[in-house]
Amino acid sequence: KQEVTQIPAALSVPEGENLVLNCSFTDSAIYNLQWFRQDPGKGLTSLLLIQSSQREQTSGRLNASLDKSSGRSTLYIAASQPGDSATYLCAVFNDYKLSFGAGTTVTVRA
Amino acid sequence: DAGITQSPRHKVTETGTPVTLRCHQTENHRYMYWYRQDPGHGLRLIHYSYGVKDTDKGEVSDGYSVSRSKTEDFLLTLESATSSQTSVYFCAISESRSAGPYNEQFFGPGTRLTVL
DSSP states (O other): OOOEEEEOSEEEEETTOOEEEEEEESOOOOSEEEEEEEOTTSOEEEEEEEETTOSEEEETTEEEEEETTTTEEEEEESSOOGGGOEEEEEEEEETTEEEEOOOEEEEEEO | OOOEEEEOSEEEEOTTOOEEEEEEESSOOSEEEEEEEETTTEEEEEEEEEETTEEEEOTTOTTEEEEEEETTEEEEEESSOOGGGOEEEEEEEEOOOSSSOSSOOEEOOOEEEEEO
């Protein structure tokens, strides 16, 4: 059974600091890894998807890396802003489904 | 944003009553999913569909059934609701392509269900 772990569970940083969010998974036989953002009481917004053959993916201030062999992914958010405050979820796709981590709740202080 | 709507958005019902949640998409994606999100358990897959009339169970399917008679609609039914089914339910869609993102999933806004 795929287990996905996200560390830390919560993070508070001052505005402008770079954010580093970690995700690890136990079964490396994945098709892809997806990072989501969830605001309180809202649905999930897809941020980045990394195919299993890729090492990283970038979108604006966001960069995600994938090391499939070691079962790790890292999401970097550059120059954080208060609007980046949310819960960030990592999910891996294998065996027909997405398996989710519990998320990292980020607070960016103005 | 992907064209996914869920109805109703909020529902309060009593134990033992049947409940049906609807997911509607305008993207013509092949795959559709139902998840539930609970504190301490995260998001878990209930059922999924890989085409019209083609469905399969996820990891927490007991007490739930699904139907997909059209590409755009995926229904989740709680035959006899229990308090343990109080949760937030999310629908998601995806498409597999020979080129481009493989199975990127897009989520609907969610339905908050309370079973008293």
